[in-house]
Amino acid sequence: MARIASNIVSVIGVFGQILESQKRQCPAHGEFTDFLTGLGKARSAAWSGCQLCADEKRVEADRVEQEALTRENARRAIESRIGRSCIPPRFAERSFTNFRAGNHGQKSALAICAEYAESFPAHAQRGRSLMLLGNVGTGKTHLAAAIGNHVMREFGMTALYVTAGAVIRHVKASFDRDTAHNEVQAYQLFAAPDLLILDEVGVQNATEFERTVMFELVNSRYEAMKPTIVISNRGRDELPTYMGDRVVDRLRENGGKLILFSWESQRGNGEGA
Ligand SMILES: [Zn+2]
Structure with a gap:
């Protein structure tokens, strides 16, 4: 025993x-x-x-x-x-490492965007936005998608990619009696994510209605201290025509940066967008 x-x-x-x-x-x-x-x-x-x-x-x-x-x-x-479709399939694998930075402007844009992505939680806390302006094919959407991908993968935060045209259509549709969402819900959808990437600003017609939608959109995010990345082929001086002066002011607040993509298109050079 x-x-x-x-x-x-x-x-x-x-x-x-x-x-x-x-x-x-x-x-x-x-x-x-x-x-x-x-x-x-x-x-x-x-x-x-x-x-x-x-x-x-x-x-x-x-x-x-x-x-x-x-x-x-x-x-x-x-x-x-x-x-x-948060990030278009074409941009799903875009990262900072596969962005081709040859000239000084590209290197500088890459450095600013990479820093923004790496310190995103700190930038988000201050509601710090970015504006990427310049010609088509200069890599604006590539870098914005790389930021979005990084924010989702590294921080588990939400990023939403949408074109200005899609936002305007979504808000317009809310006026339709047969649509499931009302106007308030239409804006809520875009106000919800931690990061909103708003592409193709300035492609639309610059009507008063479209400016109002852009203002409501950016303002609702601004009030919630949530960053927005605005991408446009328009220059710094033209942007207010499509978004309104106040929107551009809000995007610059709290140290929001504006990056000019002033080099030639890289398309057909082995590099898309
Ligand atoms: Zn203890």
Whole structure:
């Protein structure tokens, strides 16, 4: 019988027998009992540390996991509402590493956009926007997509890519009695993501209605301190015609940057957009 009992003790020992205990001081929680526990051959004995610290760590890990889950649900909700077209398929794999930066302007644009993406949570906290202006085929959408991809992959945040024309159509459709969304909901869709990439500004007609839509869109995000990347083939002086003066002012607030893509088109040069 004694032999069986000793076998049981050694089995318990494998799964974590308390070998020793000591009173110690935790800088945060004061005195606690530290237990040295044997974990068998797989892992050597280890001290338990402060139990209150361990509890706090667990609570924090739960909170982080919960937050990630909430963000993921928000991202899914946006995707299911607009389809999976957050970033157009053509730009789905665009990154900073596959952007060709030959001249000084391209290198500078790449550096600003890469920094913006890497520090996005800090920029987002201040609602800091970006304006990418210049000719077609200079890589504006490429760099914006790279920012969007980085923000989604690295930070699990939501990014939505949309053209100005699509926004205007979506708002216009809300006036239709047969449409499922009303005007408020139409703007809410674009106000929700952590980052909105608004492409092809200035391709539309520059009517008063279109300026109003652009203002409502950028303003709702501005008030929520959420950044917007505006992409346009129009120059700095022309942009207010399509968005209104106030919109351009808001995009420049809190250190919002304007990047001019002033080089020639790279299309047909092995490099799209
Ligand atoms: Zn502690």
